[in-house]
Amino acid sequence: MTPALDTVALDFRLLDEFQREFPLVPAPFKAIAVTLQTTERAVLESLARLTATGAVSRVGAVFRPGTVGASTLAALAAPGDELDAVAQVVGAYPEVSHNYERENAWNLWFVASACDAGRLDAVLSAIEARTGKRVLRLPLVEEYHIDLGFRLAGSTGGRVPAAPRLLRPAPALLTARERMLVEALQPGLPLATRPYAALGEACGLSEEAVIATLARWQASGTVRRFGVVVRHRELGFAANAMAVWDVPDGAVAEAGMRLAREPRVTLAYRRARSLPQWPYNLYCMVHGREREEVAATVTAAARGAGLGARPHAVLFSRRRFKQTGARTAREEAAWTPSIA
Secondary structure, X not given: OOOOOOHHHHHHHHHHHOOOOOOOOOOHHHHHHHHHOOOHHHHHHHHHHHHHHOOEEEEEEEEOOOOOOEEEEEEEOOOOOOHHHHHHHHHHXXXXXXXXXXXXXXXXXXXEEEOOHHHHHHHHHHHHHHHOOOOEEEXXXXXXXXXXXXXXXXOEOEOOOOOOOOEOOOOOOOOHHHHHHHHHHOOOOOOOOOHHHHHHHHHOOOHHHHHHHHHHHHHHOOEEEEEEEEOHHXXXXXXXXXXXXXXXXXXXXXXXXXXXXXXXXXXXXEEOOEOOOEOOOEEEEEOEOOHHHHHHHHHHHHHHOOOOOXXXXXXXXXXXXXXXXXXXXXXXXXXXXXXX
């Protein structure tokens, strides 16, 4: 008989092996327990503990940008003595899911999502009004590889093998019930023995319909990944860098696809410029434990993509102010945060 996993081994296997291809069966945590030769209770307790400590953000769906609602990467420049207060204002909006300080004059970077483009613009305009800072809007134009579900062994994350693909944002056609399911999924899958049944009760769908819908969304690409969503900083991946280049529009797709083939590049995509302040249109992310190794990876990836002579910048993360799942509910905010 195979000995039972100890707590540390169970935690690691849940974090490392179940970031994708999460079981779409009525009792998924029981199915995982069978795979790991442990109990359903042990799996649920481990995920609850990892969530409480911050290593796990949620268990659930990662939707492809532009398929449900509208989203954008955004940035603003805040003097050092104002940064904490400005970050607090930005992070207080539920539409803001990620909020980071990066090494650049444009030092506060965040991702905002909303039910539609009008609501997204209203949120960004409100942030400008409350902070007194211009917000750069940098929406996604093309993606070549976007997947933070990488394996955790080693000093830099190892990509699960996948061929780069050029994709452009395209909205999914959702029924009213399906949109309710999207919203019910945003906080994450309930840590319960029948989580899909619980989701169905929240949006008027049967357990079978929830499972079938999730399977269809994964097959169509509306859901890029379904599984354990980890917070990499809590797992030791703190030396993370966003590299950006100014590439002629006619050459950016080829360069982006070459970047995406680098195994240690976790994100590669094209975004709109925001001239004259921000001329860059090609982005990649590298996550790692050591700054020097991440910097070397960026240099090697740029060389391999033929970007060595292009204007560029490398923005290492300094602090994380917020990291949650995206929120695209249609309800309007009844308040506006202010700087204390």
